[in-house]
Amino acid sequence: MSSPSKRREMDLMKLMMTDYKVEMINDGMQEFFVEFHGPKESPYQEGVWRIRVELPDAYPYKSPSIGFINKIYHPNVDEMSGSVCLDVINQTWSPMFDLVNVFEVFLPQLLLYPNPSDPLNGDAAALMMRDRAAYDQKVKEYCEKYAKAEDAGVAPEEKSSDEEELTEDEYAASSDEEVAGKADL
Numbered sequence: 001m002s003s004p005s006k007r008r009e010m011d012l013m014k015l016m017m018t019d020y021k022v023e024m025i026n027d028g029m030q031e032f033f034v035e036f037h038g039p040k041e042s043p044y045q046e047g048v049w050r051i052r053v054e055l056p057d058a059y060p061y062k063s064p065s066i067g068f069i070n071k072i073y074h075p076n077v078d079e080m081s082g083s084v085c086l087d088v089i090n091q092t093w094s095p096m097f098d099l100v101n102v103f104e105v106f107l108p109q110l111l112l113y114p115n116p117s118d119p120l121n122g123d124a125a126a127l128m129m130r131d132r133a134a135y136d137q138k139v140k141e142y143c144e145k146y147a148k149a150e151d152a153g154v155a156p157e158e159k160s161s162d163e164e165e166l167t168e169d170e171y172a173a174s175s176d177e178e179v180a181g182k183a184d185l
């Protein structure tokens with residue numbers, strides 16, 4: 001089990017067996033998206049992000065590349081590219097870590113404990129240091145605007161199990177008079 005390709009397979013399967021939704025890019029196991037929910041009891045708790053993960057050929061000896069696809073307001077995430085500045089991924093990565101660690105420990109810790117002294121987003125870092133309440137409010141606004149399930153690429157059938165919604169065909173077949181009659185009441 002020491003070969004990087006077997007370890008990559010094992011780590012990916014382990015991640016897929018958790019509650020995370022994983023969507024493969026291409027046929028290989030090196031690039032994929034993961035649906036990531038913000039940690040509870042944080043200004044990010046309502047957010048849902050699509051995270052792009054790229055595993056290098058030398059994984060697990062070399063760290064994965066992690067990036068947010070939809071926007072997030074955070075001092076350690078570049079607002080335009082989604083790149084993450086996180087020491088454990090960028091500098092202190094170890095083969096002892098796996099993909100589940102990234103999504104269950106490293107990213108939640110990043111969101112819970114931002115480091116404004118090493119920013120990729122200078123505006124977020126400055127606001128956080130100057131006015132934490134205003135920073136938290138802006139985080140919530142970004143979550144509302146950019147980090148809903150549909151922004152993370154969740155298909156409509158996955159996010160709603162409401163059986164009473166009409167399909168397009170049923171909607172087209174419904175009568176306009178019926179809808180107008182209800183509105184006149």
